[in-house]
Amino acid sequence: MPDETYTAWRERNPLRAFRRAHGLPLSAIAAALEVHTQTVAQWEWGGAVPTDAHMAALAALTKHPTLAARWMAWYREGPRDLVPA
Numbered sequence: 001m002p003d004e005t006y007t008a009w010r011e012r013n014p015l016r017a018f019r020r021a022h023g024l025p026l027s028a029i030a031a032a033l034e035v036h037t038q039t040v041a042q043w044e045w046g047g048a049v050p051t052d053a054h055m056a057a058l059a060a061l062t063k064h065p066t067l068a069a070r071w072m073a074w075y076r077e078g079p080r081d082l083v084p085a
Helices: 003-011 014-021 026-033 037-045 052-062 067-076
Strands: none
Touching: 003 014, 014 026, 014 037, 014 052, 014 067, 026 037, 026 052, 052 067
């Protein structure tokens, strides 16, 4: 798959979309969830899956109770061969 496929998929990440729509840096989400900025970045590019506790915290933070389901749907549709190691 071409790189633009991965980029387009990554841009549809519901967490990334929320963060960008609200002008929040990765560090703001990380601080609110008490995780490293790199952890949030990995969630955004599909390199890691948030724990159930982190998903619940993200849903509360974003005020989107369906965030976990939307994120998992996004993750499952992803181009696994393009996700960086």
